[in-house]
Amino acid sequence: MFLIYQPEGSEEPTRWRYNPRKMMSPERENIERLTGRTWTAFTKEVVEGSSLCRRALLFTFLKRDHPGSGGPRFEDIDYAWDELRLEYSKGELIQMRESAAEAVPAEMRAAVLARLTEDIAAAPDDPEEEGKARLPVAD
Secondary structure, eight states: OEEEEOOTTOSSOEEEEOOGGGSOHHHHHHHHHHHSSOHHHHHHHHHHTOHHHHHHHHHHHHHHHSOSTTSOOGGGOOOOGGGEEEEOOHHHHHHHHHHHHHHSOHHHHHHHHHHHHHHHHHSOOOTTTTTOOOOSOOO
């Protein structure tokens, strides 16, 4: 999964690879402090669209890009909803399509599978996955 940030007026978005299983413990613990959620709850809420959780994730990636005292403060992180989004990788979408083929009710299955197939065609490859994609929720 990728976190994509494109503030108004910027020409190119910033993309970060987001894999909750690869976040380091100081980052996870700071996110837990900022959001008041356990790591597992946080990872689910990021995907579900929690604004606070997405803000904490954006803060974490911006802090990585600007370490030290010159880095951003959480209080200063402010974004419009359409400036920040999550995108699944091709491998994650393929895994979702495989699960949906069995889990989605029959009357909705064709539409869901068609949409996932379109999304797969447009999704970026993630060389780090190489056949081992897992959905971005820590368990």
